[in-house]
Amino acid sequence: MTQPVLSVRNLKVEFVTRRGTLRAIDDVSFDIAPGEVLGVVGESGAGKSLTGTAIIGLIDPPGRIAGGEILLQGKRIDNLDKESLRRIRGKRIGMIFQDPLTSLNPLFKISEQLVETIQTHSDMDAGQARQRAIDLLTEVGIPAPEKRIDGYPHEFSGGMRQRVVIALALAAEPELIIADEPTTALDVSVQAQIITLLKKLCRERGTAVMLVTHDMGVIAETADRVAVMYAGRIAEIGPVREVVQHARHPYAKGLMGAIPTLKATASRLVQIPGSMPRLTAIPRGCAFNPRCSEVFARCHVERPDTIKVGKSQVACWLYDTKKEAAA
């Protein structure tokens, strides 16, 4: 069993506010194997972006990591000092954020930003770094890279900028890339291009990817495994085909049913009543119990363990076989 590139164990993230301590991420665990794409899916407030931010150590106060471990290639990174974390960011973990407008510094040329990143994480001189930058731009599909590399971010279109951001993320040959909604701000036709590109490049390099998004379609096309988050917890995690087509957790099932597709379907979309609870009012037991159509007594009292069902893991008492066996 190869060692996972990223291992998150029982992660807890809290926000200390005047109103009390809010737990935004509550005991989240998952692994990402080398070359694997793990999709982290959830709606607003589920905590998926926060998980990514926690891993790279960029949580600002009043938020903080309150428990659990984050291991990169088997070594803990959550307890490192700022300087060591800074070195890991960029070199071993690359990041792609949602808005290419703010990921690139508008005052600097693309060449400067790329070369700076490359030189920070390697021993190349300026000339070699520039050549490497041009090679990277070619790989991400920027036409005439030798000319365009000296342009400023505003001279590129949205899709092109996101390609540059991908190039920047890959520049130091990281082992893991965390992509937070990389295609949400792009047009539909460009989204497909970017997703295909990201997948191809990561497969070639064996880079693991944590793809955070609310867009299930993107996950279906790109991810190998997917984790569905709800109210700071993982509801279900498993191979993408299983979770998308045969979701087990009632929330995941509802979510898949709510997504409109191009197939000719029934006239009504599946809808889950209510909305995700606010952090100040997370229900006791299973966080989903007020909205669940299959709720029963235990759900109100005990938070479900993660139970293995098929190749997935589901946090739902419906699948608790031990109790059934005992009964």
Place this chain on the structure above:
Amino acid sequence: MSAPESAAFVTVRDLKKTFDVSKPWLERMIERAPKQFLKAVDGVTFDIKKGETFALVGESGSGKSTVARMVVGLLPVTGGEVMVDGVSMTTTVDSAQREKLRRRIQMIFQDPYASLNPRWRVQDIIAEPIRAFNLLSSQKDIADRVGELLTLVGLSPLDGVKFPHQFSGGQRQRVAIARALASNAEFIVCDEPTSALDVSVQAQILNLMRDLQDKMGLTYLFISHNLAVVRHMASSIGVMYLGRLTEVSQAKEMFRAPRHPYTRMLLDAVPDLGMSGRARVPVQGEIPSPINPPSGCTFHPRCPLVMDRCRAEAPLPINGVACHAVEEGRMGAMTARKSA
């Protein structure tokens, strides 16, 4: 001779909108630069039947939001005409007639956080159209009606005293829908009403909109960039690209057999939840700037079926499709979509 029932409720003819995006006068004089114009909408024509949903689909820069605002009267038109129930929105000078028309047309906006005044209570927001059009006069009648509307959209009448920030995005959109219905409007223009919402909330809102349409015979003009959402809402669809309509069809037809290459490209680009492993036509390029659009057919730089004629001549819509290749019967060159 058409039966009155099938006459269109909303008619849009050759709608045009040009923005003057020239640099300030002084700069132009100094640089000797010409005036620059942005043709956001360049001749859009479609009909909507009463009680139906017409969807206008397109990516950024397509002009769909501009069309929506012109139809509703928020933006003055540069050319063309909009008629609702036989009365022209664009040329009617008689203000009494326009007032009457205004009451029957309403709009739901994209951003639930910007479409409700954060300092007003929800009951006042919903009551505003009732008061503006003098539909009811006594405070009690108005309060009752507001309560009715809130219940209609799935909220509680007790929610009226709250402020918008106390609601979630989906609930705010419900308030926006209640406000749109407050004037007893018959025709509602929806500008990407669910784009800012989570998937499960989107499902609730879309279902609500359909239920209201069935119950009250509403007519919708539904703007969206999401073809899958449109699939669930629309009976006819118009696809826009850089200010022009590339294809207008009945919804079922369009999804079964899309004709225009851009439509096909859009459909292919929708991520496949069913993972049917369909073959994809290579997607090329990005949307060009609307200030300097390509010559002839504006889609030609990205079209897999491009020929010389496409570069020179803008295609006219024939049977709802504006494409030379379709006219010449060259469609087979594109890879066929495996039917879902």
Place this chain on the structure above:
Amino acid sequence: MAATDAPKPTLRQRLNDSDLWLAFKDSPIAVAAAITTVLIFVLAFFAPVFAPQDAFNPAALNLMDGFTHPMERGAGSSMLFVLGSDAQGRDMLSALFYGTRVSLIVGLCSVGFSMVLGISLGLIAGYVGGRVEQLIMRIADIQLSFPGLLIALLIFGVARGLIPPNKHETTALFVIIIAIGLAHWAQYARTVRASAMVERNKDYVQAARLIGIKGLPIMAKHILPNVMGPVLVIATINLALAVIEEATLSFFGVGMPVTQPSLGTLIRFGQQYLMSGEWWILLFPALTIVILGLAINLLGDWLRDAMNPKLR
């Protein structure tokens, strides 16, 4: 599917729960500043109740009490002068209360005047745009390049020329209020214009236009409530400035007349006697201005930080 079934929270609960109140309770400086300000306001506005002597009434003064040292009894009336008395036997403590009242009235009214003028012009400029906006903003720019004091002096001088001399004293208060008010409207106009420009493009304004609501009601009912935030912060800080400006004008002798001395006038009196040893006539009014200005400024600073969403 109902939103909530919880009972409607009372005003007290809502206040207690609000972020602003929590931030206030946490900041000792804000609390101290607030207490000081409130104390000064109460003492000033209820001067007739608290002051040992009616300082503005010449008949209540006894010349023999003049120049009494602090915490001593006057030679004429045997009254205890806590902070001493001035040349005319006026009790400094009472003079402070009454004087502060004048200063505060001038401060509050002039700020109110600038606000009304500035907000109206700012709203119109921001919402209507075009030439009107250009005109208003250029006037504001020009005005902002002059020091507020100079403008107030100018207006005061013009008023002096226009008003017949026998009415000078009675109208002095109004003239000062208008002078200081006119000197400061431009700040409000700028801020409100910027906010109005942002708000006018928001969908809720479009929704109002859609049902036929015209410009003026939109500006007043829709946009105005949403641009008031930064205005309140500016107003608080300007209040301190206005008090100091009034004091400065009075110190120059162009402010309040000697029969209704404000803090600045009192300082002018005191300046004459500083060198001869009656230090208290100058010191206490000066201290009051400093404390008042500091308290209001601290409160305004805190308010600005508390209302800045990025810092929360």
